[in-house]
Amino acid sequence: MTAIVEAVAHALIAIGAVVLGVFGSIGRLAGFAVVALRRMVTPPFYPLRLAEQMLVIGWFSLPVVGLTALFTGSALAQQIFIGGSRFNAASTVPAVTVIGIVRELGPVLGGLMVAGRVASAMAAEIGTMRVTEQIDALATLRTDPFRYLVAPRLLAAVLTLPLLVLVSNALGVMGGWLLATFRLGFNSSAYLATTVRYLKADDIVSSLVKAAVFGFIIALMGCFHGYYSQGGAAGVGRATTNAVVSAFILILLSNLVITVVVFGS
């Protein structure tokens, strides 16, 4: 009987520790986000750091995001054509492709690609700075690490992701158009006219809102996990993995929430 009570007590302690750990992490992340947001909108600012980060996040992500959109747009058009042909709706290819790309695949795949590329790099760089005491050094050099390291990355990601997703959307639609006209026998001008007719302003706005939210999530996860990394090279490796995995999950979750809120009714 005593053994059973002890086993139950140990199980409850373990569950309690996990719950406390989860809530502790959520609280620490929320506190980090609040401080980072406050530093983002109050001086002093570091415009050169912002420009540098916009280049790193936006310009250098363009090839991977653009190619992803182009290939996915083509594959999507092919699948819609095959599926639509089963019930004589192959002509829906341009309309469904543009809606699918702009509302969902452009921002989500763009966000995931940037998360893989940027969140990991941010976590690795800031994590290395943490374990080599460079972040402590910043504090002794009259520089707030949040303003110098975190705020420019957050702002740069929020500003550049929508621009990246705009390009991604255009290339995704172009991928569908290329496949449809050169392989599936669609008339080029009719395809484009249908695309424009079915594309609404709400689709573009929701796409850009999603992109800005994904940008915030990517930079927040990269900076947060890097900032609190510990335990040398292994700790930086863990921070990098955690940054990418948590950014992926939060991007997919926030995409679902935004989609339900904007289009659910």
Add this chain to the structure above:
Amino acid sequence: MNPRISLAGVAKRFGARTVLRDVSLEVAAGESLVIIGGSGTGKSVMLKSILGLLRIDGGDILIDGASVRGLRGGALARHQARFGMLFQGGALFDSLPVWANVAFAVPGRSADRRAAAIDNLARVGLGAEVADLRPAELSGGMQKRVALARAIAVRPAILFFDEPTTGLDPIMADIINSLIRRLVSEDEITAITITHDMTSARKIADRVAMLYQGEIIWQGPVAAIDRSGNPFVDQFVAGRAEGPIAMAVRRA
């Protein structure tokens, strides 16, 4: 007269592990204090607590009579601006050239900051030719000197040195020790150095304190270190494996 730095009953815990138990210590203005002690005894934690990088759990830390406890935001930044620190690994910013590292906290136009950096590099015996190199292109000793130049560039009132000679050959270590001693003497800087290196301690210190198991177990003038009458200090100074000090396994 108030001491420049005063620690009274300082305690610091990380979870269930107590690193600083009851640290009380005073450092006068212009004095060079060296803290000795084995790995994991809390020396770096003590310096970071004084800087306000770590929050203490008990006691108080006073700088010129003003408490450090509870400082936040601008007040904490103003407190930290009074210090310069040479970190154990240098903590130079990899992405910046040497001159930008040295002039990092120096205000003004780029050309003026670069000139100030070259002046400070000269103070630590480095020429202008290293100004445009990256930290990774420098030897360990040169990195330490660049980090020292960065720490003194804004003329801080208080300087901390965390293991300044670790990983250096004896000649380079002596060069660094001489630089630190000269800075403290000429600029009347208040300095705290933490080290395992007794050669370094004898050269840098006006006074020595020993930290063991989170407490200051002995302090006195550097000249008295060999006749402290404390078996822990004697063992550490002599570098003997046998004695009352049980080597800590975990890192503080």
